[in-house]
Amino acid sequence: xxxxxxxxxxxxxxxxxxxxxxxxxxxxxxxxxxxxxxxxxxxxxxxxxxxxxxxxxxxxxxxxxxxxxxxxxxxxxxxxxxxxxxxxxxxxxxxxxxxxxxxxxxxxxxxxxxxxxxxxxxxxxxxxxxxxxxxxxxxxxxxxxxxxxxxxxxxxxxxxxxxxxxxxxxxxxxxxxxxxxxxxxxxxxxxxxxxxxxxxxxxxxxxxxxxxxxxxxxxxxxxxxxxxxxxxxxxxxxxxxxxxxxxxxxxxxxxxxxxxxxxxxxxxxxxxxxxxxxxxxxxxxxxxxxxxxxxxxxxxxxxxxxxxxxxxxxxxxxxxxxxxxxxxxxxxxxxxxxxxxxxxxxxxxxx
Numbered sequence: 001x002x003x004x005x006x007x008x009x010x011x012x013x014x015x016x017x018x019x020x021x022x023x024x025x026x027x028x029x030x031x032x033x034x035x036x037x038x039x040x041x042x043x044x045x046x047x048x049x050x051x052x053x054x055x056x057x058x059x060x061x062x063x064x065x066x067x068x069x070x071x072x073x074x075x076x077x078x079x080x081x082x083x084x085x086x087x088x089x090x091x092x093x094x095x096x097x098x099x100x101x102x103x104x105x106x107x108x109x110x111x112x113x114x115x116x117x118x119x120x121x122x123x124x125x126x127x128x129x130x131x132x133x134x135x136x137x138x139x140x141x142x143x144x145x146x147x148x149x150x151x152x153x154x155x156x157x158x159x160x161x162x163x164x165x166x167x168x169x170x171x172x173x174x175x176x177x178x179x180x181x182x183x184x185x186x187x188x189x190x191x192x193x194x195x196x197x198x199x200x201x202x203x204x205x206x207x208x209x210x211x212x213x214x215x216x217x218x219x220x221x222x223x224x225x226x227x228x229x230x231x232x233x234x235x236x237x238x239x240x241x242x243x244x245x246x247x248x249x250x251x252x253x254x255x256x257x258x259x260x261x262x263x264x265x266x267x268x269x270x271x272x273x274x275x276x277x278x279x280x281x282x283x284x285x286x287x288x289x290x291x292x293x294x295x296x297x298x299x300x301x302x303x304x305x306x307x308x309x310x311x312x313x314x315x316x317x318x319x320x321x322x323x324x325x326x327x328x329x330x331x332x333x334x335x336x337x338x339x340x341x342x343x344x345x346x347x348x349x350x351x
Contacts, residue, residue, distance in 0.1 A: 007076035014085030103341035165207035
């Protein structure tokens with residue numbers, strides 16, 4: 001069988017543009033060229049599309065490539081959208097691929113949109129029986145930050161429903177962009193203002209003394225789906241896993257597997273798979289938990305439908321520890337995408 005044309009899409013309009021380039025660079029190195037022929041589509045920050053040779057750097061494609069107006073002219077057999085954050089991981093790009101009838105790696109429109117919206121995801125998780133636990137939280141409409149009376153009403157709701165410390169987040173962002181830790185009421189306004197630069201919907205979560213635990217899921221949600229052992233993000237005392245600690249500093253350490261009792265690890269794996277299925281995820285996801293240091297009570301923090309694939313990213317490390325090397329992971333993700341597309345193609349969409 002001739003090698004399939006695999007379109008690697010990278011860059012994008014979101015604040016995670018640089019992370020996308022780093023992820024796509026590693027994926028490009030790992031592609032099995034006997035099974036897949038890579039072709040490139042770079043998205044500049046202004047949203048324009050560019051293509052270029054797969055042998056060059058991704059930055060060169062964005063700076064000196066050939067403009068593209070119709071994705072179909074690249075004639076891909078399947079697509080790997082290595083896009084993080086809004087306009088890529090939130091269902092928008094997936095919707096385009098659905099309209100074009102192209103197989104693609106990762107979750108579909110609904111699951112991508114749901115997992116990007118932290119507030120909606122919490123509502124869905126809380127509706128399950130039994131519920132999938134999340135920390136106490138409140139939702140804030142940034143449009144209500146205008147008058148002093150509105151601001152005081154929001155502050156009162158946060159103090160009553162969450163307390164301090166708390167974390168203020170844009171509902172639709174990734175990589176901890178726009179997130180602040182707030183230890184007292186005086187810091188709330190600045191944190192809410194910062195988060196509102198990125199989204200009109202904000203989430204304020206109770207801060208707990210917790211360990212950052214992450215699990216990788218690989219599969220389409222069936223009985224063959226792989227759930228990794230839990231891994232832990234270690235940070236110096238007083239630090240939290242913000243954008244700088246994720247990508248700029250060298251302070252964070254990864255421990256795989258996390259030092260947890262067997263029963264606690266198994267519960268996390270069960271919750272991760274349940275959340276993956278409830279959200280309707282496909283292909284892959286990194287499921288992030290907060291685990292109370294004293295009680296080991298787990299709280300699902302978020303679901304990342306297109307986690308990082310950089311050299312320091314947790315997802316590929318977790319999967320490799322589970323027995324799937326990086327290069328084979330890329331091949332498996334492509335095969336999962338093709339299998340899911342084939343299964344969906346058999347479904348009737350007409351009467």
